[in-house]
Structures are given as C-alpha cells and as structure tokens.
Amino acid sequence: MKQAKSNKKKTPAIRVDKRLDKYAEMGLFQDKLDKANEFLRKAGLPKFSK
Amino acid sequence: MKLDKYPVTVSEGSIVYEFISEGKKGKIAKMIVYSKTNIYNTFNLGFGDKCTNTGEINDTIASNNGDTEKVLTTVAFTLYDFTEKFPGAMVLVSGSTSARTRLYQMAIGKNLCLIEPDFEVFGYAENEWQLFERQYNYEAFLVKRKKY
Secondary structure (H helix, E strand, O other): OOOOOOOOOOOOOOEEOHHHHHHHHOOOOHHHHHHHHHHHHHHOOOOOOO | OOOOOOOOEEOOOOOEEEEEEEEOOEEEEEEEEEEEOOOOOEEEEEEEEEOOOOOOEEOOOOOOOOOHHHHHHHHHHHHHHHHHHOOOOEEEEOOOOHHHHHHHHHHHHHOHHHHOOOEEEEEEEOOEEEEOOOOOOOOEEEEEEOOO
C-alpha cells in the first residue's frame, strides 16, 4: 500500500482580501468560542506526540 | 486523489477566510474565522454562512446547497493554509449543533487516511481528549499540524 504523500508540499497561494480583516474584530462565533474555552478549561490540551 | 474545493480568499491577518458555495440554491458566501482561545496558540474554527444583504454570519443555518463535501474540503484547505502560517497552532473544531458535529466527525472519519499524515487528530469525549477513532461519538475535535 502506498503511503500518503508527506506533509512537505505547501498549499497553493490564495488571494488576500483586506476587506476581510474587519471580521476578525467583530467577535464572531462567540458561542462556539465560549464552548471551546470550556472544553479546554475542563480537559486542557491533549498530549501530542511531536 | 485530489479533492474538489472552492477558491478561497483570506484576510491580511490570515485569520478570516471566505469562499462562495455554488449549488442548487445558488451562491452562498461562507466564512471561516480562526479565533484565539484562552490557551496560547490554540484557536477555534468558526464557520458559517454570510448574508450578502446584512453581512451577518450565521452558523446554525443549514443552507442545503448540495455541495457539503466540497464545502468541507474547502474548510480543510483553509486549515492547511492557516497551520502553515501559524506553525504549532492547535485548532479546535465543533459544530453549532450536535448534528453538525456529527457531520464533521463523519468527514474526518472518511478522510482519516488523508488527514493523519499531516495532522494529529483528537476527539473530545467524557471531559477528555482522546486520539480520534471512527467509532466514538465526540463533542469536538482538536488538530495540530505535524512538523515537516
């Protein structure tokens, strides 16, 4: 069985749109972020192998 | 096998991504935001539909545009791009509903052989992180790019 290709190749360049930057400051998906923080509060981070 | 995905644009800060889903209900703008959590270098992946009229983002709506697989592949593509720009970043993913989380779980399970060479994948269940296994039901997922 062939092994999957390694991680080494970079993803192709994608177009930058400065108009999207404003969404980073809008507090979007706050409910999900709160839920994420709750998961992390309860369990911390997993033990990564690398 | 190359998976089909939509063209994506990204914010200058590499935190926000946008693409347009095209399907039976027409064009629907989709937005992804990688938000900082309370833990250093750990982000939450938020994903939803953008209303073109109001600009509001909705992550509970089911747009049913008939292109779920292509949409999820596109989201995964942004994860690759984000983790290249933020090496060592950990990304937490969960659905806004349990059905959506289940959808993500099935997508991860289906593509695990493609994902695992590049990412460590954990699922959250019973108040702890577990190495992802297909048969378990998880509340959330956490991934970290493997070093290359």
